[in-house]
Amino acid sequence: MIYATRSVKGQAREDNRDCAGAVFDGVRGLFVIVDGTSKPGSGQLAQGFVQGLIDTYQLRVGQGVGDDTHDLAIQLIRSVLADMHAPLFAEWSGSTSYLVAVVVNGLLTIAYEGDCGCGVVNAEGRIDWITSPHCLANWKRDRSHRELVCDPARHRITRSYKAGRAPEPEIVVRSAVVGERFVFATDGFWGEMSEVRQAEALKSPEITITDLEDDVTWIDVRL
Template sequence: MRAIVQWHTQTGKRMADNRDAYAHMDLPHASFYLVADGSSRHPGSGELANALLAELIQGIGRLPATALNRERLPAELLQLIDDSHRTLCETHPHAACSYLVLCLLADTALSIHEGDCCLGLVEAADAISWLTPVHCMANWQGSLTHAELAQMPSRHRLTRCFSPRRVGDPEIRDWPLTANQRWLLATDGFWAGLSTSQQQHFLHEGHLNAPPTDDDISCLSIITSPIP
C-alpha cells in the first residue's frame, strides 16, 4: 500500500526550541510512522524525543521479515521500547516525552503509545475522529473526549510517558486498514491547543500566522492508496 506522508510542525510560544519529532520507515511488508513530544517541563526532553525515535527506527530496521505480522510485531515493538528505555536512561536522566507509533501492515493497522500524542482518522469535511485515549490524570477513567480534555489543566499530568523515572506501560491497539484512509498522528499542541478551524487550516497550509498556544504544534498525515 502506497502512502502520501506530510509532517507539519510549528514551534510554540513557550520554548525557543521545537521539542516535537517524527520518523518514518518503509519496509517491504510494513510501514512505520512515529511521533514524539518532549516535555516542556523537563530539561533535555526534546533531545530525548529525537533519541527515542532514532533508537526505534534503528531497531525496526533490524527486524526480520518474519516479525512483520500481527502475531509477532507487538512483542517485537515492546522489546524495542524496553531496550530504548534502558539505553536512554543514563544519557537523559531528567527528560520525558510522549510517543506514538503507527504500523501499517498488509491487512491491519497497529498503534502503540504512551502519553498524549494521539492517533486519529481525518474523515469527510476534514472532521477528525480521535482513536487513542490520552494517558493523563484528567482521563483516569478513559471516558473523556479529546474536546473535553482540551479544556482541563489536569490533562498535563500524564499517567504514562517515556521517562527514566517511570516503568514503561505502552498501550497497543489494532485498527481496520482500508485504502484511501487519512491517518493523523498529532501532539497535544495540535489536538488540544487548536480550535477545529485552526486544525483544518494547519492540515492544509502546514502553519499558522502566529502560534496560538505555548506548546509546539505538530501532526503527521498519512494518506493511503492501493498499489496499482
Template sequence: MGIIIAWHSTQGPHTEDNRDCCGIGIQDEAALCVLFDGSSSGLDSGSFARAATRRLVDWFVGEQGVTADKIIERLRDIRRELAASFRKDSASVMIALFDRRGAAHLIHAGDCLAGLRYGATAISWRVAPHTLANAVRDIAIEEIAVSPLRNRITRSFRTSGFMAPDVTGFAFEPDSDLILATDGFWALLSAERQIEFLGRGAARDTEHLDDCSALVLRIDEEMPDQVQGNDTCNLYFVNASG
C-alpha cells in the first residue's frame, strides 16, 4: 500500500524567496506531511519555515509511536531551538499525521487549510483558518477568502511565544485526495483555478498572487510510495520505510 504525494508551488511577487515549504517523512506504517507558510512580514520567515520543517521531519522518521500530542511537544522544542536565530519570524503550519489505513490527524495554526477532493471536483475544506475574519463566528471559507480581515492571523507558529495548534481527527475516504494548502491557493484562486493549478503544477498571472502552494496526498493499494514536486528547494523528503 503506497502513499502518493505531489507538491505544487509557485512563488509570488511579494518576497525574494518562496516562503511556502513542505516536508514529508515516511515510516513503515505512518507518514507525516508538513506545510509551512512563512510570514511575509518577518525578515527571514522563509528560512525559519524551512528550518522548522527539516527538524520536524528528521525527528519523526526516528521516533516510534508518534501521536498528535507528541508532535505538539516537538513543535514547542523546535520553537525554543530556533528562537535565538529567528527572533521576529513566524509561519502558518498545517500537519497531517496518518497511517496507511487512512486514520489521520490534522494539526494546524494559522491560515493554511486542509480538505478532501474526489476526482476533479472542488475541494471540501475540513478545517477553518485562524484569522480575524472568522474569530468571532464561523463563516464560510468563501467569505473568509474575500474579507479584508483574513490577513490578520490570530494563531501561528512563532518564536515570540508558543501558541497551541488545533487538532482535528478524520479518516481518508475512498477515492479521495487530501489537500494541504496555503492561503495563496485557497483564498486567491477560484475553485476552477484551484483544479487547474493542481493539474498544471503552477499558477497563471502570478504577479497578482502571494506564494501559492498545495500538497496532494493519496493512499493507493497498488502503488509504491511516490513523491513528486516542482519546487525541490522547498520540498524536504525522508523515507525511513526501507
C-alpha cells in the first residue's frame, strides 16, 4: 500500500481548516480526512479529530479489537467516534465534515458525515465518487459530484461532527483489491478543481495551487 497526502490553504480564510492523517501498519491502512466549517474553533477541532481518531483506533486494535470484516470495522469506527466526542468538545468548539476509511483484508469500510468524499481513480486519472455528500443541494441524495459543483447550496452542510449531537455516520463498504487506487478528499478538491485539474494533481502531487478560495486536501492511496 502506497499513499500520499497534501493540504493547501485556500484564499478565503487566514488558516487552513482542513486536516488529514494516514497510517499503514503492515496489515491495515487507516485514512482520515476532515474539513472544519466556518464556525470558530473548527480548524483546531479538525486537527484534534484526526489525531484523536488515529490514536484511539490504533490503541483499540493493539488491545485486540478486530476490524477484518465490514461489520467489525464499522463497529470499531462508530465506537471510536462516539468515545472521542465528549473529550474533543470539552476542549474545542466548532464542527467538521469528516471521512474515516479502513482498508484491511481486501475490504474498504468508510464512515462519513458532511462533504468529504471517496473516489475510485481509473487509469486516466478520472474519479468515480462512491460517497454522496450531505448537503442541502443533495437533499434527495440523487445528485452526482459534477452536478453539485455548480449549485451554491452544496456549501450548506446537513450533517457534521458537532457538539450536542451524537455521531451518526453514513457507511459505505466495498472490496479493495490489489491494483486499485482511491482518493479521499475535501470538497475543495472535488468542488473547486476541474476534473482535468484533479487528474493533474493526482499525477503530479506538487502541482501549484494558489488560485482557489477553499482549502484543498486529499489522500491518494494505491493498493
